[in-house]
Amino acid sequence: RTDVYQAYCKNVSYYDFNSLYPHAMLNPMPVSLKKRINFEENVSIDGKPITMDSLIKEEFFGFVLAEIFCPDNIVNPTLPLRVGLKTIYPKGKWEGVYFFEELINAYNFGYIIKPLKGYEFTKSNIFTDYINHFYEKKKNSTGAERFISKNHLNMLYGIFGRKQINIKTIRIHPDELRLYATTHVIRAVLEIDNKN
Helix, strand or coil, X not given: CCCCCXXXXXXXXXXXXXXXXXXXXXXXXXXXXXXXXXXXXXXCCCCCECCHHHHHHCCCCEEEEEEEEECCXXXXXXXXXXXXXXXXXCCEEEEEEEEHXXXXXXXXXXXXXXXXXXXXXXXXXXCHHHHHHHHHHHHCCCHHHHHHHHHHHHHHHHHHHCCHHHCCCCCCCHHHHHHHHCCXXXXXXXXXXXXX
């Protein structure tokens, strides 16, 4: 989310995060599905209805369909909602699917959240070696090597954030490539053999 504010302040310190998005990818990521849960039909370990508090206590990790309520007293809502072609940050009540860590953050800010269904995953730090490798290269180099290392860090999360519906991988005959290139944006060409 990007917000624009007209800010005014005196006697302050300004901080900039170094490699914020790559740093976030050092957190555990969902790896494989453990189980699907209907929270309305189940109870927590202590036999009570499943709530945000019980899921936090049980260290649930995954995605949750939840009933969300953002009270009016929250100045900057944090949970996004896709409406048509726009992403908004609403107040009021709606249902949505969110990564549970996002729900914990919103809950701590004062949102009222009722978990309905969930997909629990195993977790692992799958990007740690990659991030640490290129961060060290970026930190200890200059010029082209630093630029390439920084791009490796930034492109990693960009690859996962792109719209997959607009990306196609196709096989075509070399004679058709020129015609195809006049009507499509080609990101890469990989020659398989003289026919593809």
